[in-house]
Amino acid sequence: MVLRRSSVTTALFYRPRETVLHKLNPLTKLAMILIITAVLFNTDNPIKLAITLTTVLILLHLGKVLRSSLVLMTTLLPMFALLFTVCALSWMYVADKPPTTAITIATLITTRLVILTLSLPILYSTTRLSDIARSLLLLKIPLSAVLPIILAYRFIPVLLRDLATVYESQISRGLSFRTKNPVKIIKNLVPVAIPAVIVATLRAIDLAEVLALRGVALKKVRSRPSITHYDVLLLAVVIAIATIPFTT
């Protein structure tokens, strides 16, 4: 369990750049992701999936966040591997499908999630958090729903740092993960998980108190991000590409 913290956290957050994608209206980018999601879950054709993936990669490239997004994906690789395995096994043993069918289904589900995850940086790596929040509020989503999302997001690097600190304290006292025995690994995760959860809870309580003290309340959104011709153009392109899977 090595937390390559710096690369993960930089990949998870807004990177200020001067690109077309950065200048788009956040709602456009949100729409793109929704469209991509819709496409992903409405096709199982490998060619159409490949086209969607290419679109995502091109968009990430346009936003100059392709490399960092791929770094993040390599970090998440074990998670996807686990997902694939669990999926394949459950289709095989729980749903009683032949192995080839089970593996095909598991591949499809994993591929969809990989592409979906990869498409998220289109929004969050190229948009200031405050702009995302403002857009969500413009969609008439109440602050009480937006704020927790924003806070949770802001919390990720803090929690990763806490987790690393806990991990370091415990292996400094002799805890070891250098074993192949899965039962032992899970057992050894407990002394890392407990302080991590407690520290996170304490932080959350502090945060809630601070927010209450400051009298967090719903405010009117003043300036709205403008819609430019880039928004129209790129949205059109994505819609066009997205329609390909539905034709034929």
Add this chain to the structure above:
Amino acid sequence: MRNSSKELVIEVRDLWFRYSRESPWVLRGIDLELYSGEIVAIVGRNGCGKTTLIKHFNGLLKPCRGIVKVLGMDTRYVSTSELSKYVGIVFQNPIYQFSCSTVFDEVAFALRLRNLPSDVVEKLVNSVLSELGIVHLANRCPYDLSLGEQRRVSIASVLVYRPKVLVLDEPTTGLDYRSKLFLLNVIRRERERGCCIVLVTHDMEFLCELKPDRVVLMDDGKVIYVGDPREVMYSPELLSRCNLVQPQVPALSRGLLSARPLSAKEFLSEFMKMRDVSGTP
């Protein structure tokens, strides 16, 4: 060069370290030797790399360049859990390590990981609890304690397996005067046992009371001075270079006394001596 009866426990040779390829060097060519039975204070401003340095002592971090040896073992080739038998680090914030529901279990944590029989565990835990004056807390939950008590628990949880090197990262932050005095006595007692104590701090007043054997002054990832605490405390240039303020007793004594006391007690005895000399006609 040094007292030959003292064993070299940690050897740092030209250590360079940075957290990633893109980030700047945090440690730039550190050379350091730590011996058994001595108290070494590592002092320097926030962010100068003290915590980064001590994380090399048990292999949590591995050098980008240079070598760190613990009892002759190169940390690059030994796991942290193995090195932790010899080097105990007490981190700054105790709550990051509390994973048990009672103080007793928390202190027994490291021993149980080493699969010691339960009667031995009980004996060792009880003796360290009484050393640190927290026997009465044995059945309390670590999270419910005051910071001073939590710090004692975290020190106990490391001392319990008697490491050869005890590293304390800023142990005095947030402690009241009494707790600091208690800590001072714990540190001195461990030194008597032959333990090497590394104290990371910028609490200069505490250091004047403790009078460590050596002070390591760090600035911007480099060691800029190693030596006698008196030299450091009486050198305002050296201190200001590290963004540190001269502690009260040395500041008061400069220009007033020819001797160089560190603690208030020393100051008083020197002051009395001077008054006796000048007071007699």
